[in-house]
Amino acid sequence: MKNKDLLVAALQNGSVIDHIPTDKLFTIARLLELEKFVEPVTIGNNLESSKMGKKGLIKVSGKFFTDQELSRLAVVCPNMQLTVIRDYEVVEKREIALPARLVNVVKCANPVCITNNEPMKTIFEVDKLKGLVQCHYCGKTQKIGKINLL
Amino acid sequence: MENRSIVSIADYSREKIQYLLDMAAEFERKPNRTILQGKVVATLFFEPSTRTRLSFETAANRLGARVIGFADPKITSGTKGETLKDTIKMVSNYADVIVMRHKLEGAALYASEVTNVPIINAGDGSNLHPSQTMLDLYSIYKTQGTLENLNIYMVGDLKYGRTVHSLLMSMRPYNPTFHFIAPKELEMPEEYKEYCKEKGIKYIEQQDFTEDTIADADILYMTRVQKERFSDLMEYERVKDAYILRADMLGKCRDNMKILHPLPRVNEIEYDVDDSKHAYYFQQAQNGLYAREALICDVLGITLDEIKNEK
Incomplete structure (x- = not known):
């Protein structure tokens, strides 16, 4: 725990994504396109966690994620934690929750859906209880764990 | 606006x-x-x-x-x-x-x-296909005098037939009892059965299509069983003639029963049914x-x- 505190505290400005399941760390790293970042990025995996046993963590300097970017992460992996740091202070700490509606995040699995054939945004309604997303246009549902992102 | x-x-x-x-x-x-x-x-x-x-x-x-x-x-x-x-x-x-x-x-x-x-x-x-649904509802309403408490039998391709799916959902306020009569491979999809359960709509599934199984129908909604819908052609050959309505199957049916079909038909309603007082598919199209x-x-x-x- 001491190590983690140090890592977080060492950021002047930026974001920390915490509580990443260890098997999802590299998926999340890929989704964030970390390879394009020029400022310092720290990636940790198999770190000790009192809640999860082991976990992953990503720390990026000078980056503040948009809701759109965070929605993509939440689809792949719910319940991760975001910490936003400005001038060494934690200004925000929250769970990265799946929104009720996903705009331009998910690709519809239905090949004859209009969204797969027209340059347009996709919209999906999220049913957290059933673990499904439903295409606003064609009505087809997909299980959250099996979604393809745009 | x-x-x-x-x-x-x-x-x-x-x-x-x-x-x-x-x-x-x-x-x-x-x-x-x-x-x-x-x-x-x-x-x-x-x-x-x-x-x-x-x-x-x-x-x-x-x-x-x-x-x-x-x-x-x-x-x-x-x-x-x-x-x-x-x-x-x-x-x-x-x-x-x-x-x-x-x-x-x-x-x-x-x-x-x-x-x-x-x-x-x-x-x-x-x-x-809402305009088809609207004309189906109008045809049912016109022939039965009500949309309430009807026995609606859907026959044939219930998997891909969008008209039966739309009709099913639109009948939701009227306390219908549905009978889904279809071959195993073309049965009503799970999501629509789930819909019925959620909305408290009664339904019965069966594969037999006989004079006896349709005796209590108020509406017999026929659809095409198309060869291209089958992954197993043996299965198609086995069931293709099982969902054809013939005039001699109408002996026990209710007096008010009407046969609907979104048209075009191929062979699922024999031509001898056309002259029956129960045949309604041409008027349905006019509606x-x-x-x-x-x-x-x-x-x-x-x-x-x-x-x-x-x-």
Whole structure:
């Protein structure tokens, strides 16, 4: 725990994504396109966690994620934690929750859906209880764990 | 401006459906009017459908509107790579209402979001076909005098048949009892059975289609069992003749029972049924005219009172 505190505290400005399941760390790293970042990025995996046993963590300097970017992460992996740091202070700490509606995040699995054939945004309604997303246009549902992102 | 498009009627209230049925009945009383004089109705058939297009165009013409549009996607700019959005935007400059048919699912909903001109969905792939549902409801209402508490038997291809799915959902307020009669491979999809459970709609599934199993039906809704729907052709050969309605199967049926079919039929209703008093599929198609007259007027904001009081 001491190590983690140090890592977080060492950021002047930026974001920390915490509580990443260890098997999802590299998926999340890929989704964030970390390879394009020029400022310092720290990636940790198999770190000790009192809640999860082991976990992953990503720390990026000078980056503040948009809701759109965070929605993509939440689809792949719910319940991760975001910490936003400005001038060494934690200004925000929250769970990265799946929104009720996903705009331009998910690709519809239905090949004859209009969204797969027209340059347009996709919209999906999220049913957290059933673990499904439903295409606003064609009505087809997909299980959250099996979604393809745009 | 409020968008009055009709993309789906599956979630329409009892009041709204009754209102449209009353409007259709008013048009049946007097199909030829001038209430749409000066209006332009566009019929954009990105996918050919002669029957539906003729019905809509007849409805528009009989109410005095002028009709523009295309019947074949090959002659449109879509083949040059124009997007649906651009086509809809362009036609919106010319027409007061757009009736559209498209092979892609969700196309009509998307079209309704990119224009202020009301859209009527005349079928989007295997998704929705509300004007067919409206004419089915009107046919049931007209022949049974009510939509309440009916035994509705759906026969044939219940997996891919969008008309049965739409009808099922639209009957939700009326306490129906459904019988789903289909081969295993074409049975009612799980999501619609789930829908029935959620909404408290009673249903019974069976595979036998005989004189006895249809004896309690008020409505027998027949659909085509198409060869191309089967992954296993042996299975098709086994069931292809099991879902054909013959006149000699009508001996025990209820006096009020009517046979509906969205048409075109191939062989699932024998021609000897046509002369039975239970056969209703041709009148059903005619009801489509009145239902579509009602839908066009409704999206244009023309009320039942205005139609009744028209000079």
